[in-house]
Amino acid sequence: MNTWRWFLTPLSVATAVLFLLSTSLPSLTQASTNDRNYTMGDSGDSPTASNGSTVGTTFDDAGQLGMNQLHDLVASGGPVYRTIAGRPDGGSGLGIELDGSSQFLRGARLGLPDTTASSIGGSFGGTLNYIGLVDRGFQLWVQPAATTAQSIVMDTNQHGARISTNGNFSMRYANQDFDSTLAVVPGTWYHVMVVRPAGSAGDARMYVDGVAVAAAPGGYDGADTADLVVGSNTAGDDGGVSGGEGFTGGTEEFFSGIVDDMTMFVIGDNSSDVGPPPGQDYGEFNFASDNGFAAFTLSGVAGDVDNNGVLEAADRDAFITGWMRENLVNNVRVGDLNTLGNGDLNFDGITDISDLALMQAALPIAGLDAITAAELNGTAVPEPSAGLLLLVASLLAPVARHRYCR
Secondary structure, eight states, X not given: OHHHHHHHSOGGGHHHHHHHTGGGSOOOSOOOEEEEEEOXXXXXXXXXXXXXXXXXXEOBOSSOTTTTOOOOEEEESOOEEEEOOOOTTOOOSEEEEEXXXXXXXXXXXXXXXXXXXXXXXXXXXXXXXXXXOOEEEEEEEEEESOOSSEEEEEETTTEEEEXXXXXXXXXXXXXXXXXXXXXXOTTOOEEEEXXXXXXXXXXXXXXXXXXXXXXXXXOOOTTOOOOEEESSOOOOOSOSOTTOTTOOOSSSOOOEEXXXXXXXXXXXXXXXXXXXXXXXXXXXXOHHHHSHXXXXXXXXXXXXXXXXXXXXXXXXXXXXXXXXXXXXXTTEEOOXXXXXXXXXXXXXXXXXXXXXXXXXXXXXXXXXXXXXTGGGTTOOOOOOOHHHHHHHHHHHHHHHXXXXXX
């Protein structure tokens, strides 16, 4: 206990703290990599796209032409482009309005990245090396017009965003639905993300406006090859390619409202695969930058627990109050914009020693005192290895002598 108290108090030991905790600090590797980008009417999506015009094909902007990396969405039932307004992030331009009775968009699944249409591991001439990649996600903006049971996005039956029969947001994962308690308010814009970020141990989770509302543990069935469908159900065995034989979806749970700006992304590092082409590091999931709602909401100021753009005494107090608080959604630990308010600076769902290292490094920059063990109610800290203790002791020795002389 004495070691911990002394370890925390001097501001000048921040470097040693950060070194000791380096294995638990957030990774500095790149964020996830987009495989699809559907602007749904913008960025030259269609030269004739305008408010009220009928959607034929809405284009994918992520990838290179002629390389089987672009996988457009084909409309069914005559949805229309609609001018959007009032999005919290200030988004403008066009979205796509679906009528809730027969309209949907259909395209090639992302599904299991290893075998998706863009990948050399699939059977569709893909040119990207996704061999071994299983982690992925999607996000979009959505303005529901009703609260009946609806499918917003179904990327196979393993990954999906829905509205349940009770009018709440719901996540489809591994062919099961995990309903949230967040009620849909018609006419309201929402940012929705479904992501499987770090293997089956990382689980899957759904964020709505940057807050985790549903989660599920375990893996999923990578052999599911049903199509990607926006605005209705998916089914069939056509290998997940739009226009293939055997599609039997688009028959129920039609979405009513507007969808806009959907991206689909892959996560993972397969740089050990020689290819050709060789694999690469496609990044790790970083909630702060990958989640579109969080990215425009967060202040970016280190240690800004209350997210008001300034690191101040109130943030320090909130961190102390939130110490060791954990956020569990369906027994899955998840960080989000709410857990930030408890001091979860690395968004892993718990305010712990990793966050403390980040906070201690930020406090002196704002002219604030470091947090002491006494303020954290004497909470014990996991013992570091003997080697790291010796290194930290050597780094701290001059500090200790200086304090003693004074």
